[in-house]
Amino acid sequence: MTVLEPPALDWDQDILDLAMAEAASLKIRTDLMLELQHCIQNRGWTPVEAAIALRQTSPQMQNLMNGELSRFTTEQLIQLLCKVGCQVRVSVTTPSH
Numbered sequence: 122m123t124v125l126e127p128p129a130l131d132w133d134q135d136i137l138d139l140a141m142a143e144a145a146s147l148k149i150r151t152d153l154m155l156e157l158q159h160c161i162q163n164r165g166w167t168p169v170e171a172a173i174a175l176r177q178t179s180p181q182m183q184n185l186m187n188g189e190l191s192r193f194t195t196e197q198l199i200q201l202l203c204k205v206g207c208q209v210r211v212s213v214t215t216p217s218h
Contacts, residue, residue, distance in 0.1 A: 150190055153198035153209070158186060160205045175204050 161171045161182075168182040175182070184192045185201075199209050 150193065150195050150198060153195065153202060154185065154188065154190055154193065156207065157198060157202050160207060175201055
């Protein structure tokens with residue numbers, strides 16, 4: 122009887138790839154949040170004023186101004202940036218081999 126061995130998996134590489142993808146996502150959300158905070162501060166808005174202007178709740182705007190990144194998705198941040206008049210563009214670079 123022949124025993125089949127499972128295919129070799131490179132768990133370390135899989136974990137590293139996942140961590141790098143999560144880090145890239147976190148960096149994108151961080152950059153978006155910082156830009157939105159900057160736009161709100163440049164307008165001189167309080168969190169309450171920002172909430173009214175952006176049709177959000179005051180606690181949501183307080184979370185934003187406190188940098189609570191986990192409370193916002195990339196899509197939410199893009200939508201809020203568009204509401205304050207910012208144009209958001211995505212840039213992807215491919216690795217050269």
